[in-house]
Amino acid sequence: MYLHSCDNKSYRGVSEFYSSFWYTLIMYSNKLSEILKQAHVHMKCPDAVERKLQKLIADGTNHLQVISDFDMTISKYKHLNKRCPSTHSILETNNMISDDIKKQLKDLKDKYYAIEIDHNLTNEEKVPYMIEWWTTAHDIIAKTKINRKHLQEGVSQSGIRLRDGCNELIEVLYENNIPLLIFSAGVGDVLQEALKQKSNFHPNMQIISNFMEFDDQGELTGFKGRLIHTFNKNESALDGDDYFELLTQRHNVILMGDMLGDTSMADGVQNLSACLKIGFLNAKFDELLDQFMDAWDIVLVDDQTMDVANAIVGEVAAKQST
Structure with missing residues (x-):
């Protein structure tokens, strides 16, 4: 794991770094700190991650929303x-x-x-x-x-699978009334069906994607609405939808994706305060790691689980209930 500090602080080793990094978080749970210490978890600016985590936890579930890509983010890259x-x-x-x-x-x-x-x-x-x-x-x-x-x-x-722990994340978000917006350049009808078959589709969830249009006999006639591709998964794709406007009090965001273009999915969030970006690096690790670390707060290399997201949301929910 990279121990570079964006605040130009220096640490004498891993133990001193973690002693500082997790001092304020350790009072809540050891689970999150242990997960983020794992070798496949990378952070270019741990100081910034620490500040964002503290903000998310302090503000609680009422000020949080989650925005995520679907293909190879909620769903697995490999099994x-x-x-x-x-x-x-x-x-x-x-x-x-x-x-x-x-x-x-x-x-x-x-x-x-x-x-x-x-x-x-x-x-x-x-x-x-x-x-x-x-x-x-x-x-x-x-x-x-x-x-x-x-x-x-x-x-x-098909062989589509959701990441290990995804069901847990979906249920915790639902139980705590935390909105989950899924931005996808894939096929919305297939995505929604996959969620229904492999997990659940709750009222707190919304999908922005490419949806099909069917006739009265159920036959496909075409696609409806604005075209969603890899590089317009942001407020421009909402096109008149007041989704973000209805969530003005939810100024903290956990953002998840697997491509560099996914980092803009929170563009349009009203009064954005803290946006913690979690990027899944599924392939070409040596080639893309530096670019991912420049773009994402936390980079998960070859990780087919939702362990990090679950630990963070768990901390936020636990703090809210105390």
């Missing part, structure tokens, strides 16, 4: 060393879709995914390509006339 599917992948590999359509969608992914993860391009330079990719893919998918019931079957037969 038993096998890649797990995204919501788009579940749809694109559905048995009701012809091989020709599947090939067209795969060709699109092969072409545009390389652009999406090209770190030599700025997000602004990538946006036109992402719009072209998503729009073309949605037009192709719309031609399949897939039925709504096939989505349920596709999810149940």
Whole structure:
């Protein structure tokens, strides 16, 4: 773990660093401090993390909201060393879709995914390509006339899994009335079905994603609403929705994602006070770690659990109940 201090403090070793870092938090629980000491947990600015954690805990559940990506953030990147599917992948590999359509969608992914993860391009330079990719893919998918019931079957037969401890996080957020906003560039209908099958979809949860439109017979006719791609998961995607305005008292945010573009998902939060950003680095660890540490407060390397988020929310909830 990096022990760099953004306040230019110096520590004589790990023990002195943690003695300072966790002095005020240790009175609540050893669980959080122990989890954040693990080797796969990285922080470029532990001082800033400490301040944000103290703010979240002090203000309690009534001032907290959680904003998260779905694919490879709430859902697992891999399970038993096998890649797990995204919501788009579940749809694109559905048995009701012809091989020709599947090939067209795969060709699109092969072409545009390389652009999406090209770190030599700025997000602004990538946006036109992402719009072209998503729009073309949605037009192709719309031609399949897939039925709504096939989505349920596709999810149940897929290998999609939620991160270990995700059910616990979802229930704790619900029990403490903490809003959970899921921003996803995937397919909202598949995402919601995955949550219903693998966990729960509670009233405190809202999804901003690409939702399908079906006719009276349940056949797909197209996609509705604003296109959501990797680099517009922020207030611009809400387009008139008063979600953040209704949560003005919830000025503290726990933000989770697995891509650099996810860090802007809290843009639009009213009177933002503390935003703790937790990034899941699922692959290309050596190549991307420094960039992730520049962008995220806490970086979790090859972690398929929600242990860190659960520990933090647990601390906030515990403080609120005392």
